[in-house]
Amino acid sequence: MTEIKRLFDFPYYQLENKPNPSALVTKYNGKWEAMSTKEYLDKANAVSRALLKLGIQKNDKIAIISSTNRTEWNIMDIGILQTGAQNIPVYPTICAEDYEYVLNHSGSIYCFVSDEEVLEKVRKVQANTSIKDVYSFNHIEDCKHYSELFQLGEDESNQPEVEARKEAVKPDDLATIIYTSGTTGRPKGVMLSHWNITSNVLDSSARVPLPSSGETRILSFLPICHIFERVLIYVYQYAGTSIYFAEGIDKIGDNAKEIKPNLMSVVPRLLEKVFDKIMLRGEELSGIKKGLFFWAVSLGEKWEPYGANGAWYEFKLKIANKLIFSKWREALGGELGTMVSGSAALQPRLSRIFCAAGMKVMEGYGLTETSPVVTVGMYRDHMFKPGTVGKPIANVEVKIAEDDEILIKGPNVMMGYYKDPEKTAEVMSGDYFHTGDKGMIDQDGFLKITGRKKEMFKTSGGKYVIPPLLENDMKQSLFIEQIMVVGEGEKMPAALIQPNFEFVRDWIELKGHNIGNTEQEISASDIVIKRIQKEVDKYNKHFGKWEQIKRFELTPDVWSIDGGHLTPTMKMKRSVIKGIYQDLYDKIYRA
Numbered sequence: 268m269t270e271i272k273r274l275f276d277f278p279y280y281q282l283e284n285k286p287n288p289s290a291l292v293t294k295y296n297g298k299w300e301a302m303s304t305k306e307y308l309d310k311a312n313a314v315s316r317a318l319l320k321l322g323i324q325k326n327d328k329i330a331i332i333s334s335t336n337r338t339e340w341n342i343m344d345i346g347i348l349q350t351g352a353q354n355i356p357v358y359p360t361i362c363a364e365d366y367e368y369v370l371n372h373s374g375s376i377y378c379f380v381s382d383e384e385v386l387e388k389v390r391k392v393q394a395n396t397s398i399k400d401v402y403s404f405n406h407i408e409d410c411k412h413y414s415e416l417f418q419l420g421e422d423e424s425n426q427p428e429v430e431a432r433k434e435a436v437k438p439d440d441l442a443t444i445i446y447t448s449g450t451t452g453r454p455k456g457v458m459l460s461h462w463n464i465t466s467n468v469l470d471s472s473a474r475v476p477l478p479s480s481g482e483t484r485i486l487s488f489l490p491i492c493h494i495f496e497r498v499l500i501y502v503y504q505y506a507g508t509s510i511y512f513a514e515g516i517d518k519i520g521d522n523a524k525e526i527k528p529n530l531m532s533v534v535p536r537l538l539e540k541v542f543d544k545i546m547l548r549g550e551e552l553s554g555i556k557k558g559l560f561f562w563a564v565s566l567g568e569k570w571e572p573y574g575a576n577g578a579w580y581e582f583k584l585k586i587a588n589k590l591i592f593s594k595w596r597e598a599l600g601g602e603l604g605t606m607v608s609g610s611a612a613l614q615p616r617l618s619r620i621f622c623a624a625g626m627k628v629m630e631g632y633g634l635t636e637t638s639p640v641v642t643v644g645m646y647r648d649h650m651f652k653p654g655t656v657g658k659p660i661a662n663v664e665v666k667i668a669e670d671d672e673i674l675i676k677g678p679n680v681m682m683g684y685y686k687d688p689e690k691t692a693e694v695m696s697g698d699y700f701h702t703g704d705k706g707m708i709d710q711d712g713f714l715k716i717t718g719r720k721k722e723m724f725k726t727s728g729g730k731y732v733i734p735p736l737l738e739n740d741m742k743q744s745l746f747i748e749q750i751m752v753v754g755e756g757e758k759m760p761a762a763l764i765q766p767n768f769e770f771v772r773d774w775i776e777l778k779g780h781n782i783g784n785t786e787q788e789i790s791a792s793d794i795v796i797k798r799i800q801k802e803v804d805k806y807n808k809h810f811g812k813w814e815q816i817k818r819f820e821l822t823p824d825v826w827s828i829d830g831g832h833l834t835p836t837m838k839m840k841r842s843v844i845k846g847i848y849q850d851l852y853d854k855i856y857r858a
Contacts, residue, residue: 273461285507314346316420325351333381336512356492358835367392438462456685466678467638486528488513527600563591567623592624615654632656638679655713674699724755730813744802762819790821820851
């Protein structure tokens with residue numbers, strides 16, 4: 268039996284213990300195409316043989332840039348790692364200049380891309396890098412197709428050399444360098460060993476609520492270049508599930524209806540958007556249907572795990588599930604029992620509502636530097652509490668420092684930042700990694716994130732403000748899509764707000780207001796500003812006077828990854844956003 272110590276051991280373990288005819292499933296030309304565990308490994312070995320013929324040596328770097336998750340990414344991942352080389356995943360949405368930086372900093376010598384758009388960005392900078400050749404997953408004119416590696420590796424005569432390379436890969440060897448999306452400055456290259464990630468997969472697997480029998484279907488759509496989704500892909504392989512790769516974030520609903528997933532990973536921003544759409548539909552109802560809809564939502568907001576609200580509440584919840592929540596589940600395939608949430612803080616209200624609707628949201632916490640899982644909730648064994656990120660997984664220690672910073676120790680802590688020992692030393696004290704996040708562990712052992720050290724600021728009056736606490740509360744409003752609290756060194760906290768333009772347009776139509784339809788017209792409208800002021804006033808009541816938002820300005824466009832406002836994992840680039848809207852900031856504080 269395969270002993271799992273390195274990342275490429277997972278598919279071999281699956282082949283020996285839980286071979287799956289639909290191990291990896293991707294949609295091509297409108298049709299889902301499944302690949303078995305055996306074919307997956309056969310192709311990965313052909314890739315390894317081809318790479319050896321191309322002269323790939325141990326510790327060479329090969330970049331993969333894919334716009335969507337797909338079968339090809341996983342074949343290349345295993346094929347590369349088996350040779351002792353490293354897989355360098357790159358976020359597809361970053362600019363060409365950042366491609367150049369990552370490719371040069373990592374020293375990548377080959378690059379695999381998914382499509383024409385990514386290829387175009389690589390071609391712009393290829394001459395300034397050490398990239399010898401580029402291969403694509405899609406068939407693109409004047410670009411080699413990755414299937415050429417299967418032809419090159421068809422001759423199995425050098426398979427013994429592949430086996431020798433595999434044998435030479437040790438658990439503590441470098442497996443990948445993941446460039447953090449970074450909310451400020453150049454991305455840092457996080458070095459993760461085979462054992463960093465493998466131990467995290469094994470220790471996290473116990474928390475994943477997979478059905479005990481029958482086929483388990485996973486819908487994968489969060490970027491696999493991010494360690495969160497990548498680790499889950501290994502977890503799913505270890506469990507022998509069928510992994511379906513979504514066509515894109517805009518097709519999640521359609522794909523879910525087609526494949527009826529049992530489980531998928533999410534980020535809070537996605538759940539917020541799903542919930543906003545559901546609420547929009549609720550607003551369009553009338554009469555008793557509308558009353559029942561909002562009664563069910565109100566009931567969901569009060570949900571507590573393990574029947575803590577008593578029999579009468581559970582009886583009402585059954586009615587709400589039959590009449591209202593069952594339709595929510597149908598929109599996501601009808602069989603989605605659990606969503607694993609990570610990357611950012613989730614509003615407890617949303618967690619309660621989705622749990623009440625029969626789609627339990629298990630929130631976790633981790634960082635790229637911790638491979639990533641540190642804590643995660645699990646409904647089984649009373650290991651779930653809304654408003655927390657669960658309990659630490661096995662073999663990972665969480666310590667709260669005197670200044671409330673969260674410190675992590677365990678086999679999942681990174682090897683360091685690539686070519687940057689100084690930055691590595693800044694975040695390590697002995698075996699403990701300094702996360703930069705602030706938190707507390709409650710009496711039951713659950714970790715709660717209370718803020719980010721660098722995000723907390725002081726006003727000129729000496730009062731501390733923790734922006735994420737205000738922002739998460741305010742984003743419960745259907746009128747507010749994004750909000751960034753500002754005010755460091757200023758006399759009062761204020762905010763830059765991106766309205767939920769889609770919802771506001773529907774609200775304008777419903778109310779019959781004579782306001783233009785463009786984002787600029789909406790953000791400049793006194794009627795809209797006054798209505799959003801009502802929302803701000805409502806949520807301000809939850810906070811002390813010194814931390815309440817005294818003024819705000821609406822931004823006239825949508826905050827996006829392409830626009831530079833957000834990182835690929837949907838975190839706000841605070842300094843960038845402030846720079847983009849410096850005129851609005853000055854209007855708040857200097858007018």
